[in-house]
Amino acid sequence: MEAMHTAHWPHALRPYQEQALQQVEQLWQSGHHRTWIVLPPGSGKTLVGLEAARRLGRRTVVLVPNTAVQNQWISHWRSFQHPDATPATAGTGPGLDHDVTVLTYQSLAVFDPEAETDAEGRSTTPVRDRLHPNGRALVRALQQAGPLTLLLDECHHLLQVWGRLIDEILTDLPDARVIGLTGTPATTLTSTEKDLVDRLFGTPVVGASVPALVRQGYLAPFAELAWFTRPTTAEHQYLAEQGTRFTELCTDLLRPGFATTDFLAWIDARFVHRPTDSGGHLDWSHVATSTPDLAQAVLRLHHAGLCALPQGARTLEHHRRPPTDQDWTALIGAYARTGLDPDHDQDALERIRTALPAVGHHLTRNGVRRGASPVDRVLARSDAKSHATVEILAAEHAHLGERLRALVLCDHESAGSRLPAALREVLAPDSGSARLQVQLLATDPRTRDLHPLLVTGRTVACGPDTAADLLAFARAEHPGLQLSARPDQGLHVIEGAWTSRTWTATLTRFLEQGHSHVLVGTRALLGEGWDARGVNTVVDLTTATTATAVVQSRGRALRLDPNWPDKCAHTWTVVCLDHDHPRGHADWDRFVRKHDGYLGVDQDGQIMSGIAHIDASLSPYNPPTDTDALNARMLTRAGQRHRTRQRWNVGAPYHDTLLPTLRVRQHRRPPSTTAGAGQDLPAPVPPEAVTTPSGARATAGAPQLLTPATGILAALAVLFLLAGWTAPGWFTAAAVCAAAAGALVLRRRHRHTTRVLAQAALPVETARYAAAVADALHGAGHAPIGAQGVRVHCDTDGIYRFTLTGAGGQAAEHFTQGLEEVLAPLVEHPRYIVARHVLPTPPHRAAHRARTWRAALGARTPVTTVHHAVPALLGRNRQGARAFERAWCRWVSDGEVLYTRRGHGQQVWLAHLGSDPVEVATAHRLMWE
Structure with missing residues (x-):
């Protein structure tokens, strides 16, 4: 592995990168064999990981989340300079024949469908013993490769089943040095996730935050924007019909005579004036700790004037709002379980049973169980959101012109096969899909000249006006590659002997060189790790709300663009609201969770978390009503990138x-x-x-x-x-x-x-x-x-x-x-x-x-x-x-x-x-x- 030692990065490392590497060196010297490095997307985690591996001088295996990232690692390693005639090599083969081998997690975690499980489907054997033969062969190759450095890119993925697998494999690799890389802060992990991460990696090396790197000039300034829309007429009619039963149920609950024990009388006896065995009142802190959903619901009922304040309770900001459907559902479930008599309250139980499905819940013997909500599905995949994306990109194009480089992230390529039967008359077959989005952009006169591309793990497609240019570009990039364009529902699907590992890199260059101005893809392929420095606009249509998903998707636009030194990025979230349905705020709640803890700059130049940095009028506990005025303000801000850059005050001191x-x-x-x-x-x-x-x-x-x-x-x-x-x-x-x-x-x-x-x-x-x-x-x-x-x-x-x-x-x-x-x-x-x-x-x-x-x-x-x-x-x-x-x-x-x-x-x-x-x-x- 002498070639690993002699290679060197031809440019100067940034101060925070060098600082992270020094902390890793100190961990090695103190006897640690594992660590994980936390740096924001766009800050050069790949370089830090490769430099840490180079300094160790061992054979290196890199595991990455998808094929889009795989080639980027290899390309990055090839950017290192090698003074001798035998430079370190890189490859993607499972034989680990190269100095640096880059594999996907999926290539390792392929499980044998015939592996033995118990009657409930749980494994009776270790995870590594249930691997497909190809996966077991790769594990043996890791064990026989000698001293290794194992780089785990986007290691937050290990919180899934891969974590258990890697944990078992590492027990057979006691001499391996393990380095995890992620942009997800450790503070966002649950206790279970933290235990697994601590066991896998031990002490974290935490770098600077996103705002700190923007202030230093290493990431692009950015603004978080939002577009608020309403369901289409057909969608709204469906939601109105679904919501009527639940609204009537909540109204009837408050009337005397609904059941043997009235609902409000049960609330008072259970939470407000409930005595204890010692003769005092119920300790509210115990209620708030043991059943926080019920405690929150009761305090919101109190705010609405429906019950007295329980002794010892205290209302906070999030309690000072009307009860939500989730509050009602939590209370109704407890009421049905402990307040109703199955023999004498049959009518009341039937009313509850028929009304709950409207908000995605079902009444069972043990109370209320949450299920798939058709309302959530309609709001998340509303046809109005796809049309709103056209409005956003038309506005951004009007401001940026040919400089626009946009990424639209969707959950899926095509939704037709996943649509429930009950919604087939409400939603279009491809509502919310990446394919539909490209069709709308390619046919709208304001955006068709943006030459939008569909890029997923299995499909490349575009409008007919773009297909010829794309074919010529791909053939020039890969001489001898046989490609053709097949018409399919208004788009041209590009077919041939290439895979996502090849076409992702090719289409990235197609975008950055200005042949296309919009890539529409899935979060699984382009939502993390994908590197396109020219992207300056992201439209987030996904339903993912985890801290990892939010940090990663926003990170696609934060890289510096050498062709635009004053780059300023925009990330748009499209939110669909229906104020007439009890659960018509479901998409709003997702929007709030996406921004919870995520930092952005507001209109006064203050950097703060939550949706207030989008607009000062927004509260996480109440969706807005005047959405037209909000959208107008968003469009105004979209044309003021220079002011956003000024608000970040790049170069000013900070404490982080x-x-x-x-x-x-x-x-x-x-x-x-x-x-x-x-x-x-x-x-x-x-x-x-x-x-x-x-x-x-x-x-x-x-x-x-x-x-x-x-x-x-x-x-x-x-x-x-x-x-x-x-x-x-x-x-x-x-x-x-x-x-x-x-x-x-x-x-x-x-x-x-x-x-x-x-x-x-x-x-x-x-x-x-x-x-x-x-x-x-x-x-x-x-x-x-x-x-x-x-x-x-x-x-x-x-x-x-x-x-x-x-x-x-x-x-x-x-x-x-x-x-x-x-x-x-x-x-x-x-x-x-x-x-x-x-x-x-x-x-x-x-x-x-x-x-x-x-x-x-x-x-x-x-x-x-x-x-x-x-x-x-x-x-x-x-x-x-x-x-x-x-x-x-x-x-x-x-x-x-x-x-x-x-x-x-x-x-x-x-x-x-x-x-x-x-x-x-x-x-x-x-x-x-």
């Missing part, structure tokens, strides 16, 4: 950390009139005055004044003089001086009181609540920094965003959670509450003057009082509550914290239960910086 942030929408202030929109606001400063139970007080810098009694005495002296009371001259002079001094003091006090009352009467800005929470957390030892770490940003739509910076992720999470609890309506039962006093506005100017003079003379000013919850973290003990009280008195209002579990505090809490002290809406997000 994620911080929780709280978005706050103020109901009383029109967003369009908010000052400072689209920028960071000054840090909060303590107010000049705060309210008190008797009026107001200055917080700092107030002038030292004489007491009210002094002013009163001076006023009396003036009255004596005016009454003509005779007295010795010296006394009269003293009285005059005293009267003058008293009048001056009274005047100064009046001015001071007027200013203090005016300041205290101003509405409390949300930033002051945020500062109070931050200072309280700092004072209680939960954060290393207080109010000076609060960052306030105002989005372009007038929504405020509050983040605690410089304190670490855990403290920032405490801050956002605590601020939300302070701002939330008082519908729960916190341990402590705190008062905020409010100065009412006088009805007219004369009343205002009278109030200020009375206050100047020492009289109490009437106030109203509202109460806020003390954050749960600070309310765990008296010390935390006192820390919050001190911060509250400094930033918001004089107010004493009250313990609500007994006595006066409990009475106050009950009196204010249900009140909304500030009337805002809040939402949690993650922000990158």
Whole structure:
């Protein structure tokens, strides 16, 4: 293997690549034999893997997910330079005769259909013993090859059956060095997946994130966009018919007499007032942990006003929405199982049984079982989504012209054989397929000049105008290759002696050289690993929502394009909504899951996770209603790639950390009139005055004044003089001086009181609540920094965003959670509450003057009082509550914290239960910086 050592990469490695390789070297030196490297798609994982293998100098076997990637590995290895006459070789044969052999996982994991299984189809033998003879031969070749380096590309695939197989094979290869490569962060793995990955690879080497590499200029800036569409008329009619039964069932459930035990009475007895054996109430934390779907559903019923709030429960952002079909289904399943009598409630059970299939569920003896939902299928494969893709690409072509290089990802090539019988009158045979998409693009006058190509693992096809050019190009690339074009349903299928390993690379060059501007393919072939540097637009029509699928599909457009140094990529997701069906948000829910945890830049240049970076108006818990306006904004952004690039602020410093942030929408202030929109606001400063139970007080810098009694005495002296009371001259002079001094003091006090009352009467800005929470957390030892770490940003739509910076992720999470609890309506039962006093506005100017003079003379000013919850973290003990009280008195209002579990505090809490002290809406997000 001397040729492995002498080869070298002819270019400089990027800093993060060299850093990853150094970490791998340190693992080898410390005795590890396995590791996995996490780097985003487009960051050069292939190069890092090959360089790590080259430094080891062993025979190398690479396993990849598909044939599209296979040739890329070989081509990449051949780009290494070899100074001697016997360069290291690369191949794809199972004999492992080359220095670098690249195989697919499928070539190894081919199972024998005759392998022995038990009565339930489970294997009774190890996975490797169930391999097809070809697979067993490959395993023997691995065992006999001597010291190996095994590179496992896109190793997240090992979480499937391949993981068990590789785990067994590696036990017979104790000397092998194993390197996994993936773009999927370890934080997205489930506990089971993490256990398998830890066993296979051990310690991960984690590189920079996608935003970090964009900031460094190693990945292209990008924008996430979305197009919202509605089902076709036929699809909508079907959905309406399906949804009527379920909607009627939910309505009937709420009526008395539906069954022996009414539904709402069962909810109350089961969740709200359910006693325990010890005589207390059910521990809500146990309900939330053991049955989270039921707990969520009950809290949404409470939000809708259908039941009381269970003791100990707390509503969060995702609970403040109407119950969804999934909420109803979860409750109906438990109700049918524990609340209905099979002997006396036959009619109720039959109603439930006939209505549930409309939302993809079925009633069984053990409750409700989820099945295939026809509604999900219609929304996912709606014909409207294919037509929306035409609109998107027409718009992108209008902006980019000949520079457009687009990839459309679908789940399948042709859907006809997979369509259920019940939907054959609703959906077209090829709805949602890659083939239909190419047909629409090839026939629409706005997109046919894009020369769209169909590229899957088994088919290459195009429009008739493109076929001749494609045949000529392929024959020039592969002289002697016999190809022909066969007409098939409006397309021309290219046939001949080639395979996907050959045509994928050929069609990639066809696209990048501008002969075609759109490839339409399946996620299985082009959705990961496929390298086309020119791709600048991706349209995602797939239903995959895993973190792996999202990262991989987005990564197809992030590679730098040497022909366009200022490249900026767009990734579009098409979403079909039907607001009239209880499950008409199923496609929306997929859309939300795709963006959950995925980072993108918003219109203000803030990099954050979730769908808010697509449009600030979007909430993950409620689908939009004004989709036409949203689509118009998306089209506007599509024509502003230069602005997207500016928002990424390429070259600016960063920390590569994620911080929780709280978005706050103020109901009383029109967003369009908010000052400072689209920028960071000054840090909060303590107010000049705060309210008190008797009026107001200055917080700092107030002038030292004489007491009210002094002013009163001076006023009396003036009255004596005016009454003509005779007295010795010296006394009269003293009285005059005293009267003058008293009048001056009274005047100064009046001015001071007027200013203090005016300041205290101003509405409390949300930033002051945020500062109070931050200072309280700092004072209680939960954060290393207080109010000076609060960052306030105002989005372009007038929504405020509050983040605690410089304190670490855990403290920032405490801050956002605590601020939300302070701002939330008082519908729960916190341990402590705190008062905020409010100065009412006088009805007219004369009343205002009278109030200020009375206050100047020492009289109490009437106030109203509202109460806020003390954050749960600070309310765990008296010390935390006192820390919050001190911060509250400094930033918001004089107010004493009250313990609500007994006595006066409990009475106050009950009196204010249900009140909304500030009337805002809040939402949690993650922000990158």
